[in-house]
Amino acid sequence: MVTYPDIGDTNYFTNRALENKAGEKKGKIIMWRNKGEEEFHMILTCPECGEVNEKKQAFEKKPYRPNCDSCGAKFVIAKLKADKKKK
Ligand SMILES: [Zn+2]
Incomplete structure (x- = not known):
């Protein structure tokens, strides 16, 4: 069971979809x-x-770069505005 934070107690919060290599x-x-x-x-x-x-x-x-402990895949949590500039 996951305990989500009270948004007022945080100074950072993100919820993103992650793509695989395909x-x-x-x-x-x-x-x-x-x-x-x-x-x-x-x-x-x-x-x-x-x-x-x-x-x-x-x-x-x-940018924050979390990784998967199971397979070692790394992900970059880029700024959303930066994402738009690339495209
Ligand atoms: Zn993995």
Whole structure:
């Protein structure tokens, strides 16, 4: 059972679809950081292997690059505006 944060207690929250290498949006990530904490909480459903990773991880700088502990796939949480510029 996942405990979602109270949005008012966070200073970062994102909910994204994740694509696998074939470009299929089979995965997703929900990631947030509570105020006063260094580590991010994340629930990452890996689009490559289907594993659900629920863990805490600290990132030193943007863009954040969470990974799947099961298969090692890495994902970049790019800024949404930056995504639009690329296309
Ligand atoms: Zn994986």
